[in-house]
Amino acid sequence: MTAKIQTVDKPDVALSVRGLTVKLPKGMERAHAVENISFDLHRGQILCVIGESGSGKSVTANTIMGILPKAIDITGGSIQLEGREIVGMGPEALRSLRGRVVSMIFQDPLSALNPLMTVGAQIDEAMQAHGVGTSTSRRERGIELLTEVGLPDPELMYHQYPFRLSGGQRQRVMIAMALALEPTILIADEPTTALDVTTQAQILELIREIQRRKGMSVLFITHDFGVVAEIADEVVVMEKGHVVEQGSASAVLTEPTHPYTQRLIAAVPHLTGVDRVALQTENTDPILKVEGLVKTYHSGSRIFGTHRVVPAVRNVSLELAPGQTLGVVGESGSGKSSLGRLLVKLMDADGGKILFDGTDIAPLHEAKFRPLRQKVQMIFQDPFASLNPRMTIGRILTVGPVAHGMAVAKARDEARALLDHVGLDSRAFDRYPHEFSGGQRQRIGIARALMFKPKLLIADEAVSALDVSIQAQILQLLDRIQRETGVSMIFITHDLRVASQICDRIAVMQKGQVVEQGPPSQIFLDPQSAYTRELVAAIPGEQPASSGPVAVDF
Structure with a gap:
């Protein structure tokens, strides 16, 4: 089932996708990654594209960015970015749009960031590729961006390598890079999937705050309806390469019409706040008893003054029946x-007991x-x-x-x-x-x-x-x-x-x-x-x- 949308020229539309079809190589489980999909992203709004793995969400985003693998071909349809048709556009023209008109935050910032380059060098590279500013102005802009996304000690962070940052900090660096050239459209591909709830909440609030302040349009890809409820103005639901439902976030969340959307919403784990009925067992002695467990990580060198001590596990005690x-x-x-x-x-503990079935x-x-x-x-x-x-x-x-x-x-x-x-x-x-x-x-x-x-x-x-x-x-x-x-x-x-x-x-x-x-x-x-x-x-x-x-x- 494909949702049908009338093609209407609207001045408030930042991104318009019409009848897009992307063909997969032979031998795959289906013929098309996406088939005849259509939707609009309005100026100053957040559109969430939601669906399971394999629904075509990321392929759609990569098609808009012009970064599809060579084995995958666009066989039909239209994509207009700020009124410019990009299907069939040459590599140089597409490159000039990336970062300046449309920018992307990737799902895994660690693999998306170059491990051999400092954070500052990667932000500088994005601006330098478009001939923006001098090295001094780019450095100032980089530190300004790191400040804007809420990273601590931006001047120190500018010289750090990605592996030294936490997951949430790396995601903030990705957002800073995406904002470097002040794009009008931001694509966020599952940017909070692997983050803990407090970091996720911070990243969602950051994206929402930047979007409102700068008036950007955001295409937010996710499989989490909890995220949709927090951030979306409009929602597009995809299943196996087709758009099956779309509308306002409130309408889709409260009155979903398509069975697939209903199944996705029903599958979302909810915070029950209730206790399970415990499994009854003959033996009630703890299978596991942890007493005062300690583990400390050491890194760096005492000689060069870079020695670092991280107490990872501190005096942890717990039992499991x-x-x-x-x-x-x-x-x-x-x-x-x-x-x-x-x-x-x-790995070995530095102290404490791990009593498994009575044996330490x-x-x-x-x-x-x-x-x-x-x-x-x-x-x-x-x-x-x-x-x-x-x-x-x-x-x-x-x-x-x-x-x-x-x-x-x-x-x-x-x-x-x-x-x-x-x-x-x-x-x-x-x-x-x-x-x-x-x-x-x-x-x-x-x-x-x-x-x-x-x-x-x-x-x-x-x-x-x-x-x-x-x-x-x-x-x-x-x-x-x-x-x-x-x-x-x-x-x-x-x-x-x-x-x-x-x-x-x-x-x-x-x-x-x-x-x-x-x-x-x-x-x-x-x-x-x-x-x-x-x-x-x-x-x-x-x-x-x-x-x-x-x-x-x-």
């Missing part, structure tokens, strides 16, 4: 992932911990990076158990059974990771962890990079697996809405310390810590609903 899920939430840099890596012994594993060397490693498994954030691209799925699932003594035939049989259990066809056994979507790869990661029949799963941001509908499926899968196997989970996430859906208890971390622990009803409805209240208030488009304890039904 059998068959329950403990959520660990907090901002980037709060110590969540460091805690997870300590618990699975991917913190001081154990690898040789002594190896027999227990099967019982403590991890689900990683990036399912693609954590799967060996040169191995088949069958090999990935069986190599660990076979190394621990399981017979090859038995390992293969269990792997095929587990693939079916996590919702994948058993034929996936002979395929490679690149042949699967992000959600499917995450299911493979879960299956790999379950091959060892673990007692404890550490899920580190296991659903943060997934679309809301895929995210809902993975949460449902984890809930079902836990209720069937009784496995205990540490669920690390920066999304408090997700934590409220799947966790029995929640620990809030700030600067390496646990500042508050409790059930979801306390954490989200009656937070005791000022930091927790700040996290809850920053959740986009959400306020918790109060009610008594209920069973979570996925």
Whole structure:
């Protein structure tokens, strides 16, 4: 189904897309990345384009920017930027428009920024490419931009390299670069997907404030309806390369007409503020007990005066009951992932105890911990990076158990059974990771962890990079697996809405310390810590609903 729009010339339209069709190479799952799509971006407004992975959102943005891969061709339609037709425009003419008329903020600022150039040099390069100013004026403009996007100590930041900055700071640098030439149209491609809620709220407010102050038009690509509720004036919903619905944000959010839009909105995790009905187990002794755990990172050199000490985990204590899920939430840099890596012994603690099933594993060397490693498994954030691209799925699932003594035939049989259990066809056994979507790869990661029949799963941001509908499926899968196997989970996430859906208890971390622990009803409805209240208030488009304890039904 393609939404039909009449073609009307409007002086208030900054960007007009009409009948755009982009063809995919042969052998892909469909013929077109986008087919016959039309929409308008009005001056001074924010238009959100929303849809799942593969819906054509990013292809649309890249087409407007003129940065499509050579293998993908525009086969029809029109794109007008400020009244100028860009379909068929030459590379030099397109280059003159990029940055000056239309600019883009990319999803992953770390890969979009040059790691070998300082922040200032990259901002300077964007201006120099368009022949703007002298080196002195460009430097002044660069520092002014870094100040404008709210970065601390802009003059020092100007000389920093991207790897020294946090995720939120890198995203602010990307915004500064995009604003360098005062464009009239800003395209933001999933700029807050991997950010924690407070940083996300800051970036959304920054984009909205700059858009209002400068009167820019913003095309904001996202898969999060919470973000749409916070920032959008108009909404375009895309499914498999087609525009299926569009209208004002209030109309689409409150009265969606297309079944796909209704499904997307229904899949958004909501901050419930209610407690799950706990899984009943025979053994009530803690499966995991952490006492006074400490980890400090050291970098730089004492000789050259660059020595830096970062206390990542500071005197953390917590317990996890059998068959329950403990959520660990907090901002980037709060110590969540460091805690997870300590618990699975991917690095050693500097102090404290990790009592797993009654045994203190913190001081154990690898040789002594190896027999227990099967019982403590991890689900990683990036399912693609954590799967060996040169191995088949069958090999990935069986190599660990076979190394621990399981017979090859038995390992293969269990792997095929587990693939079916996590919702994948058993034929996936002979395929490679690149042949699967992000959600499917995450299911493979879960299956790999379950091959060892673990007692404890550490899920580190296991659903943060997934679309809301895929995210809902993975949460449902984890809930079902836990209720069937009784496995205990540490669920690390920066999304408090997700934590409220799947966790029995929640620990809030700030600067390496646990500042508050409790059930979801306390954490989200009656937070005791000022930091927790700040996290809850920053959740986009959400306020918790109060009610008594209920069973979570996925």
